[in-house]
Amino acid sequence: xxxxxxxxxxxxxxxxxxLKEMTSEVCDTAPGELSEEMCNKAPQLLSAWAQNxxxxxxxxxxxxxxxxxxxxxxxxIFPHHGKECAMFCERLLKRLVDERRAGNTNAIASTQSxxxxxxxxxxxxxxxxxAQRAEEIVMGMQDAYAAGEISVQPDVESFRLxxxxxxxxxxxxxxxxxxxxxxxxxxxxxxxxxxxxxxxxQPDADCFDIVLSAWVKSNHENAPRKTExxxxxxxxxxxxxxxxxxxxxxxxxxxxxxxxxSNHHGIAGPKRAEDIxxxxxxxxxxxxxxxxxxxxxxxxxxxxxKSGHDDCGRKAEGILKLVEQRFRVHNDVYCTPDTILYxxxxxxxxxxxxxxSHLRARAVLDRQISxxxxxxxxxxPDVYSFTSVLASCASLHGAATKKEKLxxxxxxxxxxxxxxxxxxxxxxxxxxxMLKACGRLLPPGKERRxxxxxxxxxxxxFGCVGTMVMxxxxxxxxxxxxxxxxxxxxxxxLPEEWTTAVPIFEKRKMASGKSSFRP
Numbered sequence: 419x420x421x422x423x424x425x426x427x428x429x430x431x432x433x434x435x436x437l438k439e440m441t442s443e444v445c446d447t448a449p450g451e452l453s454e455e456m457c458n459k460a461p462q463l464l465s466a467w468a469q470n471x472x473x474x475x476x477x478x479x480x481x482x483x484x485x486x487x488x489x490x491x492x493x494x495i496f497p498h499h500g501k502e503c504a505m506f507c508e509r510l511l512k513r514l515v516d517e518r519r520a521g522n523t524n525a526i527a528s529t530q531s532x533x534x535x536x537x538x539x540x541x542x543x544x545x546x547x548x549a550q551r552a553e554e555i556v557m558g559m560q561d562a563y564a565a566g567e568i569s570v571q572p573d574v575e576s577f578r579l580x581x582x583x584x585x586x587x588x589x590x591x592x593x594x595x596x597x598x599x600x601x602x603x604x605x606x607x608x609x610x611x612x613x614x615x616x617x618x619x620q621p622d623a624d625c626f627d628i629v630l631s632a633w634v635k636s637n638h639e640n641a642p643r644k645t646e647x648x649x650x651x652x653x654x655x656x657x658x659x660x661x662x663x664x665x666x667x668x669x670x671x672x673x674x675x676x677x678x679x680s681n682h683h684g685i686a687g688p689k690r691a692e693d694i695x696x697x698x699x700x701x702x703x704x705x706x707x708x709x710x711x712x713x714x715x716x717x718x719x720x721x722x723x724k725s726g727h728d729d730c731g732r733k734a735e736g737i738l739k740l741v742e743q744r745f746r747v748h749n750d751v752y753c754t755p756d757t758i759l760y761x762x763x764x765x766x767x768x769x770x771x772x773x774x775s776h777l778r779a780r781a782v783l784d785r786q787i788s789x790x791x792x793x794x795x796x797x798x799p800d801v802y803s804f805t806s807v808l809a810s811c812a813s814l815h816g817a818a819t820k821k822e823k824l825x826x827x828x829x830x831x832x833x834x835x836x837x838x839x840x841x842x843x844x845x846x847x848x849x850x851x852m853l854k855a856c857g858r859l860l861p862p863g864k865e866r867r868x869x870x871x872x873x874x875x876x877x878x879x880f881g882c883v884g885t886m887v888m889x890x891x892x893x894x895x896x897x898x899x900x901x902x903x904x905x906x907x908x909x910x911x912l913p914e915e916w917t918t919a920v921p922i923f924e925k926r927k928m929a930s931g932k933s934s935f936r937p
Contacts (some may be wrong), residue, residue, distance in 0.1 A: 437466055441506055445513045450520035457517065457524040461531050464510045467503045468538040504542045504551075507535045528569050532559050533576055540583035546593040549583035553603060556580050560616065573618040577607045578625055585632035597632040601644065604629050608655065622662040623669070626652050630672040639682040642690070645673040667708050670698050674717035678724065688721035688733065711752040715741045716759050723766035731767035731775055735782060738763045742785070745794075756796040760786040761803050768810035773818055776826050779810035780833065804837040805848045812855040820861065827859040831869075846920050849877035850886030857894030870894040874903055881918030885927050 444452065444460050452460075511532065517525035536555050539548045559572040581600050588596035604625060611619040630648055633641040649670065655663035677683075677691040695710065695718050702709040719737040722730045738760070744753040760782060767779035783804070789797045811830035814823060834852055837844060852873045860866035870891070877887050888909050892900060907913065909928050917925055 437463065437506070441467075441510060445509050449516050450522055452513075452517050452522060452525060454524045457514070457522065457526070460510050460514050460525075461528070461534075464507050464531055464534050467506045467510070468534040501542050501544055504535070504538045504544075504548070507538050511535050526569055529559070529571055529573060529576065532556075532570060532572070533579060536576060536579040536583075540579050540586065545589075546587045546596060549580070549587045549593075549596065549599065552580045552583040553599070560610065564615065571616065571618060574620065574622060574625070577603065577619060578628065581625055581628040581632075585628050585635070588632040588636040594636065594638065597629070597636045597638060597641070597644065600629045600632045601648065605651075608651075620660060620662060621655065623652075623664065623666060626663065626665075626669060627672070630669060630676075634672055634676045634679065637679065639680075642673070642676040642680050642683065642687070645676045646694075649673055665708075667698070667711060667714065670694065670708070671711075671713050671717060674714060674721070678717045678720040680721075681724075685725060685727050688718070688725045688727070688730075691718045691721040694718075709750075709752070712741065712754060712756060712759065715753065716756075716762065719759060719762050719766075723762050723769075726769065728771055731763070731770040731772070731778060734763045734766040735778070738782070742789075754794060754796050755786075755789060757786075757798060757800055757803065760797055760799070761806060764803060764806040764810070768806050768813060770810075771815060773815045773822065776807070776810040776814060776829060779807045780829055783807050783833070799840065799842065801837075801842055801845055801848060804833055804840075804842060805845070805851055807833045808848065808851040808855065812851050812858055814859065823859040827855055830855045830859070844876075844880070844882065846877070846882040846884035846887055846924065849873055849882045850884065850890045853877075853887060853890035853894050857890060862896070866894065867896070867899055870899065871903065878913075878916045881915060882920060883912060883916040884920040884924040888928070 440459065440463055444456055444463065447456065511527055514525045514527040514531070518527065532555060536552045539552045539555070542548045544551075556572050556576050559570045559576060563571040580603060584596045584600035584603065587593040588600070604621060607619050607625070608621050610616040611621070626648060630645050633644045633648070638644070649665055652663045652665045652669065656665065674691055674694060677687050677694070680687050683690070695714065698708055698710055698714065715737050719734045722733040722737070727733070738755065741753050741755050741759065744750040745755055764779045764782050764786075767775045767782065769775075770778075772778075783799060786797050786799050786803060790799070808830050811826040811833070814826045818826070830852065834844070834848070837848070853870060856866055856870045856873065860869065874883075874887070874891055874895075877883050891903065895903060912928070917928075
């Protein structure tokens with residue numbers, strides 16, 4: 419009967435009320451007086467609480483699909499259990515333990531039941547508190563097992579769930595100690611297995627992946643170095659005979675991701691990422707499964723792009739050329755150049771102080787378009803591809819000559835037109851960037867007034883007048899032209915049709931007066 423109710427798909431409130439009633443019936447019975455049926459019911463109820471009675475699973479899956487494009491963290495799209503569910507699980511498990519101590523041999527608190535409790539805590543949304551409680555539970559399981567309680571021997575899944583709880587707590591650095599705790603737990607797990615204290619705790623690749631992810635998400639200053647230590651830890655275990663701990667390309671990619679996200683190592687970061695890439699390529703000669711893929715190369719390119727180094731554009735483009743060569747010469751489908759990588763390289767050129775950065779950015783876009791025409795649909799230029807080229811033109815070094823500035827404006831103008839011909843819709847940043855180009859590349863006069871008027875009116879026509887457009891308009895237009903173009907409107911009360919395509923946060927910024935625009 420209990421199993422039938424658990425899987426019945428009852429409405430949330432009905433299911434919850436029934437579970438509370440059944441849980442109270444078990445927990446309120448005096449120690450030593452639970453029937454065999456109630457002893458069997460308790461683990462089923464515990465499992466039911468862990469499966470989340472608050473959300474119908476078809477609704478939860480629908481929500482997961484809706485959110486899957488907006489999050490890379492699996493724990494964020496799981497059905498939410500909540501602290502209350504975890505507390506009911508705690509009551510049920512404690513009741514089984516008390517019943518066993520009262521002499522009832524039918525009451526068995528098994529490893530599976532404990533794992534359910536750890537699981538519900540790990541997905542409770544309580545972050546560090548949940549991870550701390552999950553670790554306390556698994557430590558208690560190991561102590562009980564060492565004392566002779568075979569039925570609660572923690573297994574790999576027990577530790578994996580706790581590691582996942584700490585990894586979730588490490589999200590965006592919210593609990594700065596979380597990745598340290600995850601690594602310490604993994605080391606304890608390996609020690610228990612190697613010392614013979616628990617033969618079910620041989621660490622596998624998934625356990626290491628969870629801890630690597632914890633460090634990558636943490637934004638901790640030492641995250642890159644720690645991920646390297648974890649890879650060496652895996653290598654040691656693999657060399658000593660643990661086939662399950664063999665490092666894979668995915669693990670090396672996590673190390674590179676840590677370096678690409680780091681803000682604490684300056685130029686040393688991308689250089690180290692390149693060293694690791696070369697190490698992977700060498701190891702792949704003996705193990706083809708380690709061959710770099712697009713994610714591997716993209717992480718190294720991202721490290722250069724983020725470094726802000728004067729040579730970042732050239733270095734990032736060097737990585738892109740390696741990918742293009744592997745795809746073109748070796749027909750490596752795992753190294754298919756994609757839009758993200760091209761955008762990253764174009765953006766790195768846009769941020770370079772070189773007077774030729776706009777030419778290099780446009781050349782990369784040309785290769786991207788050529789690659790698309792040859793059949794690679796994964797690299798189709800998007801609004802960011804074109805807008806980054808425009809930005810590289812508009813940001814031309816201040817020491818450039820008048821001729822160089824006019825040439826840069828021509829490149830920006832032709833790129834904008836090609837963008838429109840390619841059915842890529844300009845956004846508020848695109849129009850703001852073109853107005854920036856007008857203000858910085860064209861000298862005051864007829865041509866500047868003409869193009870300022872043209873791009874601002876296009877922004878109005880397509881609802882793209884946001885903060886950036888208004889700020890750049892003020893820079894490009896003379897006071898008289900500015901007054902004429904605004905036609906009596908103020909930044910905090912623009913016509914609705916001018917802002918229909920502007921993100922809501924931009925509209926709020928303008929309405930609040932936080933924009934630096936001066937009417």
